[in-house]
Amino acid sequence: MRFFSSVVLTLFLIPRVVSAQFWAALPPIGALSAYDISFSHDEKFVFYISSESGVANLYRVPLKGGPAQQVTKFTDAPVLRAMHMIGRNYVVFMKGKTPQDSDYHIYRILDDGTGDILDITPFVTGVRSTIIGASYNGQFIYYTSNKEKTSKIDCYRYDNNQNISQLDLPNDKDYVVMAWSRDHARLLVQDPKDESLYFFNIETTDRQRIATPASGEHFVEALMTPDNHQMIVLKQTGSAAQVVHADVGSTSWSNDEAGDITRVDFSPNGKFRLLQHSDGTIDVQISATKESVPLTGTPIAIGIAPKENLIAYVVTDAGGTRKLKLFNIEKKTTTDLATTK
Numbered sequence: 001m002r003f004f005s006s007v008v009l010t011l012f013l014i015p016r017v018v019s020a021q022f023w024a025a026l027p028p029i030g031a032l033s034a035y036d037i038s039f040s041h042d043e044k045f046v047f048y049i050s051s052e053s054g055v056a057n058l059y060r061v062p063l064k065g066g067p068a069q070q071v072t073k074f075t076d077a078p079v080l081r082a083m084h085m086i087g088r089n090y091v092v093f094m095k096g097k098t099p100q101d102s103d104y105h106i107y108r109i110l111d112d113g114t115g116d117i118l119d120i121t122p123f124v125t126g127v128r129s130t131i132i133g134a135s136y137n138g139q140f141i142y143y144t145s146n147k148e149k150t151s152k153i154d155c156y157r158y159d160n161n162q163n164i165s166q167l168d169l170p171n172d173k174d175y176v177v178m179a180w181s182r183d184h185a186r187l188l189v190q191d192p193k194d195e196s197l198y199f200f201n202i203e204t205t206d207r208q209r210i211a212t213p214a215s216g217e218h219f220v221e222a223l224m225t226p227d228n229h230q231m232i233v234l235k236q237t238g239s240a241a242q243v244v245h246a247d248v249g250s251t252s253w254s255n256d257e258a259g260d261i262t263r264v265d266f267s268p269n270g271k272f273r274l275l276q277h278s279d280g281t282i283d284v285q286i287s288a289t290k291e292s293v294p295l296t297g298t299p300i301a302i303g304i305a306p307k308e309n310l311i312a313y314v315v316t317d318a319g320g321t322r323k324l325k326l327f328n329i330e331k332k333t334t335t336d337l338a339t340t341k
Contacts, residue, residue: 037303037312037324038134040111041086046303046312047071047111048324049079050340058082058093060111061338063310063326068338071113077101083134083141084111086306088160092120092141094131104129106143106158120158121145132177137268137306140184142177155187167202175200178221181248182228195219197233199249210251221263224248226270232256234264268306272329284311284329295327296334314340 038047045060053070056078061068071091072079082093091111094104105121106129121129129145132155141158155167155177167187169175175189178197187200189207196212197219211233213219220234220241228248235242243256243264257264263276275283280298285291297315300322304311309329316322324338 036081036083037301037314038082038084038091039303039305039310039312040084040089041306043305043308043310045111046324046326046337047082047084047091048301048303048312048314048338048340049082050322050338051078052341055099056080058091059338059340061324063337069113071111072109073113080104081131083131085134085141085160086137086139088162090160092131092158094129106131106141108158120164133180135180135182135184137182142180144177157184168205169200179223179231181224182226188222188224188231190219190222197222197231208249210246210249211253223265226266226268232264232266234261265304267304267309269309271309274302274304274311282313284327286329293329293332296325312337 036049039045040047043063045062047058047060049056050059053073055074055076057074058071058079059068060071072093074095077096077098080094082091084091089111090108092106092108094106096104105119108118108120109115129143131141131143134141139160142155143158144153144155146153153174155169157165157167169189174192175198176192177187178190179188180186185202187202189198189200190196191198194212195218197210199208199210201207210231211219213235216237218236220236222231222233224231230245230247232243232245233253235244241261242258243261244253245256246253257275260278261275262278264273266273270287272284272286275285277283282295282299282302283292284295286293295311295313297317299313299315302311302313311327311329312324313327314322314324322340323336324340325334326337327334
């Protein structure tokens with residue numbers, strides 16, 4: 001593992017300015033969303049991306065009610081994904097230099113928008129970096145990065161002590177990172193050539209094949225439960241989908257949920273999971289009772305609170321207005337937090 005101190009990285013000064021592990025937001029790992037949502041880890045604020053200023057910027061709104069605050073104030077290019085980090089009150093986000101720029105860098109800013117902005121991308125020029133998710137405890141941000149004119153993709157982990165570590169994946173197979181264990185010792189990766197899944201030990205770089213799709217099958221996504229005990233895989237055969245699970249390190253899989261499922265994920269506290277269907281609707285399934293509660297509308301993006309049974313999500317209402325809503329699972333109540341664009 002190679003370490004970089006963010007202290008020596010380029011400081012990017014500018015005028016004052018997306019959830020596999022619900023990625024902190026929909027859509028899936030590696031994809032970009034204009035409406036990523038993230039809770040602060042004290043659960044006092046929800047962070048979201050909106051273009052009401054003319055360019056997509058980062059905003060935050062208090063859960064107890066009140067006006068939204070614009071955290072970033074870019075005018076040149078949009079913020080593409082943002083995630084809050086525990087312990088340091090930082091938000092990490094992606095951004096290019098122009099709206100057409102595909103060489104995204106990753107930056108860090110205090111979550112109230114004060115102070116300088118730090119570029120935490122290891123290579124300063126010719127880089128496309130993509131945030132792929134945050135650890136369940138919020139202490140790590142995982143992202144991939146590749147240098148200009150090379151197809152090799154490297155995986156990095158940024159912690160709340162401002163250290164960047166390069167995870168030495170065996171890139172002879174260009175593995176895709178799907179998920180990570182809660183103890184941060186292992187990655188669940190996929191070989192894109194045959195979609196086989198492997199457990200990859202971050203420290204020793206040992207790898208163990210745990211599943212290979214049968215003929216006609218595709219592994220849509222893979223993740224690990226918050227308790228670190230099971231692996232979950234969403235398989236697709238034609239138009240049929242099946243969720244299967246296995247104990248960590250095992251190659252013996254059991255069937256779980258079936259139907260028109262296109263995405264599955266767990267809450268960080270392990271008390272519920274989310275099942276997205278082909279029409280875009282999402283059911284919240286309570287782990288203890290298996291009761292399913294549908295979210296109102298068709299969410300564009302979702303953020304899950306790290307401790308409490310809360311979900312923030314963006315939907316478009318009948319009048320075409322996008323709204324940020326808060327769903328309390330225990331009370332089964334939905335409230336409006338903010339209007340977005």
